[in-house]
Amino acid sequence: MKTFRLIDLKIVRQDETSKRLEEFPLIDGLIINKEDGENHWMVEGLVSKEYRYFFEYLLQEGKEVKTYVTITKKSNRPAQLLAKVKKITVLGEHVSVLLDGKMVSSKLRKGSDKILEDLMKEGYSGDRLLEAFKQNI
Missing domain, CATH: 1.20.5 (Single alpha-helices involved in coiled-coils or other helix-helix interfaces)
Structure with a gap:
């Protein structure tokens, strides 16, 4: 497995009336290539506690969401994942969010x-x- 620094995290947020791409400012984060031959990645982002309920909702729903991650440096093009929230841990004023997803290959787009x-x-x-x-x- 290979680990990289997570620079940016965005998730497509959808409700009954709208759909928007929302950025979640990171305190810190990492992304791990599982190297399982299936293009699965684990994403861990440390975000403000104000986003806790949104991620808890995603965890309870268990649905895949379109997720965009920027890896290593801000100038890199974001990679798209279809991911599910697997775990949420409250750490003081922050929340650690663990997502598991499959990278959407640019060849398949x-x-x-x-x-x-x-x-x-x-x-x-x-x-x-x-x-x-x-x-x-």
């Missing part, structure tokens, strides 16, 4: 026109559409 079309169907528009599109190409 659709053409850019199809990506744009899909994002529009998912309800993205304006600046949110631009940001989500950049994350998907």
Whole structure:
């Protein structure tokens, strides 16, 4: 297994009326390539306690969410994972969130026109559409 520094964590947050890409400012974090041949990764992010209830909701739901992680340095392109929250640990004023996910390979991604079309169907528009599109190409 290989471990890398987690620089940025964003999750597609969806409710009944909207869908948006939300950034969770990291206190610290790491990401581990499980090297299992299935492209599975473990992500641990230390975030403010204010995000605890959102991550607890994801843990209870047990659903995969689109997650974007930037590894090693801010200038790297974010990688997309389909991930589930596996564990939450309260550490004083912070929360450690453990996610398990599968990296979506860029080789498997659709053409850019199809990506744009899909994002529009998912309800993205304006600046949110631009940001989500950049994350998907």
